[in-house]
Amino acid sequence: MKIKNSILTVLIGCLGLNLSAQQYPGGIIDKTVAVVGNEMITIGQIEQEVQMMRAQGMSSDRNIRCELLENMLVSKIFLMQSRIDSLKVNQDMVESELSNRIAQVKTSLGGEKEVEAYFGKSLYKIRQEWRKNIEEQSLTQQMQGKVSQNIPEVTPLDVKQMLDTMDKADLPVVPVKYKLSQICIYPDREAANMACKERLLALRERIIAGESFSMLARLYSKDPGSARKGGELGMASKSIFWPVFSDAAMSLKPGIVSQIVETPDGFHIIQVIEKKGDMFNARHILLKPEYTSEDREKAFRTLDSLKTEIESGAVTFSLAAKFYSQDPATRTNGGQMSDPQSGSSYFEIDRLKPQDYEAIRYLSEGGISKPVESLDNEGRNGNTVYKIVRLDKMIDAHPASYEHDYDLLVSMAKQKMSMAAIDQFVNDKIARTNIIIDPIFKDCPFTREGLTSKIRQ
Secondary structure, eight states, X not given: OOOOOXXXXXXXXXXXXXXXXXXXXXXXXXXXXXXXXXXEEEHHHHHHHHHHHXXXXXXXXXXXHHHHHHHHHHHXXXXXXXXXXXXXXXXXXXXXHHHHHHHHHHHHHTSHHXXXXXXXXXXXXXXXXXXXXXXXXXXXXXXXXXXXXXXXXOOHHHHHHHHHHSOGGGSOEEOOEEEEEEEXXXXXXXXXXXXXXXHHHHHHHHHHTTOOHHHHHHHHOSOHHHHTTTTBOOSEEGXXXXXXXXXXXXXXXXXXXXXXXXXXXXXEXXXXXEEETTEEEEEEEEEOOOOOHHHHHHHHHHHHHHHHHHHHTSSOHHHHHHHHOOOHHHHTTTTBOOOTTTOOXXXXXXXSOHHHHHHHTXXXXXXXXXXXXXXXXXXXXXOEEEEEEEEEEEEOOEEOOTTTOHHHHHHHHHHHXXXXXXXXXXXXXXXXXXXXXXXXXXXXOOSSHHHHTTBOO
């Protein structure tokens, strides 16, 4: 392997530590720059991580090589202890993570050959090295978990003591939170889906008759990211798309237009441009079901009637939701909504759909919105749904308090205790472990002071 980074050439020229060194075919030396017990860290390993970070578009505010070296040193400490404690690697997890990383890098760089050229080695060799790295990361994380598990249970007294010792200005501010319930009515999906498919079939026939797929994608596709590029998605791993979309694309010969493919995003026709291994570049046209004003008016009339009956006391919101709401996720619990990401029954503003927030922003607790058109949680962008929303409860923004935010403060206390246990473990190991760091890193702003004393003079 020839390491391409010019900074590396300068760094290696400055190395003076008489540790093991390896001559690369291109003449550049990959030299050991740190030793932790019987574990070594080479400049090549650091540069590989730099390349990986850049390939994924990541950056760092600190000196990137100093930061990577410090992280590697700490990881080696946990790795050594994991081997002493005979921890085992979950190989299924390792292979899954490896496949994800390879797919991401291939997509980012444009394919297998581009990855090999970027890293200066075969994909087989990259897989071997990354598999070893992921295995070590798994052991390191397991060991960190083992250390943090040794902390005692957090008690109410611990929470109060944490609050007593914290500067009030350092308390987290809990944002405004909303507890909501809804009654949803969907438009006639079957008719809208049929109409959408008919429009897409007409476009497919025009393409087969000779019209440009790219031009029609620009005019009609509802995928804004690719529509302006003529529907082209770019060379990417099949794993990043919906499986049914990938399967359809991988089964096509270049230039052939697929039949209609349905995904949670809508309906597509696909034309493959190029395939390379498990990657492909394709064009697609995405259409989504469109609903008529009649659908909207009919749903709004029903929702208006329900709102009136609920407000008059003829029926409770919960009972109306159970009988009339068409949203399976909320109708069974009386319409109560929950954040699909956290599972919490409270929503922060940035977790609410804009349409839902507009519906409840001026309501008082217990108030019910007018009928609104919104989106559900299906697909990447959601499907059209009509609803009324009740503001069950609102908690104003406030500094975290023992009375109102005990669970949050318990999590904070656990995190602080866990980090303290990990820091104590690492600092003890640094003091008692044979660690040697090459003087090329003497100006590194290590966050752990114990590491500075390990730099060879």
